[in-house]
Amino acid sequence: MNTRLYWKNRIPYFILHVLCMLLLSIFLTATGSSRDTILLILLFWILLLLLCTFTGCRQRKRELDRLLQTAEQLDQRYLIFEVMNSPWRAEDQVFHRLLKLAGKSMLEEIGAVTRDRTAYRDYIEQWIHEIKTPITAMRLLCENNRTPYTRELLAQLEKTNAYTEQALYYARSEHTEKDFSIREIILTDVIHQAVSDNKYLLQQEHVAVDVAQSSQTVFSDEKWLRFILNQFIANAVKYRRMDSAAQSASEDSVTPAIQFCTARQGGTVFLYILDNGIGIPESDLPYVFDKGFTGRNGRLRQGSTGLGLYLCKRLCDKLEIGLQVHSSAETTIVLSFYINDLIDQVQG
Numbered sequence: 045m046n047t048r049l050y051w052k053n054r055i056p057y058f059i060l061h062v063l064c065m066l067l068l069s070i071f072l073t074a075t076g077s078s079r080d081t082i083l084l085i086l087l088f089w090i091l092l093l094l095l096c097t098f099t100g101c102r103q104r105k106r107e108l109d110r111l112l113q114t115a116e117q118l119d120q121r122y123l124i125f126e127v128m129n130s131p132w133r134a135e136d137q138v139f140h141r142l143l144k145l146a147g148k149s150m151l152e153e154i155g156a157v158t159r160d161r162t163a164y165r166d167y168i169e170q171w172i173h174e175i176k177t178p179i180t181a182m183r184l185l186c187e188n189n190r191t192p193y194t195r196e197l198l199a200q201l202e203k204t205n206a207y208t209e210q211a212l213y214y215a216r217s218e219h220t221e222k223d224f225s226i227r228e229i230i231l232t233d234v235i236h237q238a239v240s241d242n243k244y245l246l247q248q249e250h251v252a253v254d255v256a257q258s259s260q261t262v263f264s265d266e267k268w269l270r271f272i273l274n275q276f277i278a279n280a281v282k283y284r285r286m287d288s289a290a291q292s293a294s295e296d297s298v299t300p301a302i303q304f305c306t307a308r309q310g311g312t313v314f315l316y317i318l319d320n321g322i323g324i325p326e327s328d329l330p331y332v333f334d335k336g337f338t339g340r341n342g343r344l345r346q347g348s349t350g351l352g353l354y355l356c357k358r359l360c361d362k363l364e365i366g367l368q369v370h371s372s373a374e375t376t377i378v379l380s381f382y383i384n385d386l387i388d389q390v391q392g
Contacts, residue, residue: 317377
């Protein structure tokens, strides 16, 4: 509670007392009371007024500060009316009743929104599972009838499948911990799986992939890590330096390439993903993990949603994987996996 504002709000109250003192002084003077008697009465009045006001201010401040501290400790502050004591002042009882009504209304709104979100998420998940059936069927038809047309169609099907996977993981991202399956995995195995998921897209866009051989193992969720790597590969292809037509027209053009390599320093395993694409402007780097942020490159290239890196960062945080992005002449993404001492001893 603001003490200065409390005393300022009492100014009309003090003015009323001053007027009462003035009227009392006039009355006592008219009845023949001495000046000393009048001054003694006024002095006692003033001291009693200040004492009562000061005591009331301290008590009121203590009550309200305690209430504010209680509210700050709550995760759901709209439930403050459930933990606060019932006030004894008549005006405070009115405000307590208003808080209770507001909290009840808020709980009803939250319940309705939660039910709607759950129903919508269930619908999205069901739709994605249903759409995967025709995608898989079209992929099998194209693989059994290889032509230049079907090869291009396969690349587009990989993009479609990637977008459906992104939507599925976005719908589940709030409760990913319920789907975790943490086990020891070899990083290069997951990398090869992610490359295989995008092989037709990489072939169509003439993007070379180099995976350094390594036996580094980490403890993580293979499915979620594979999804994260798929997002990085899709971004590297989308923001490659130039398309295949431009490459054929320019002798000095650089072949788009993605490199994967691992390293271990102490109790941390690092996975480096490098691509020689158009890079990320330095001014965009602080915001690349923000939801919906597409940046300068996203406005130049079609199909940017601003969700890929946002989902990757969110999943990495829940999996306790460090994620950093550096960009100058080339873009480097660094994933860091912490290996605790107990696991290290078991492996040793």
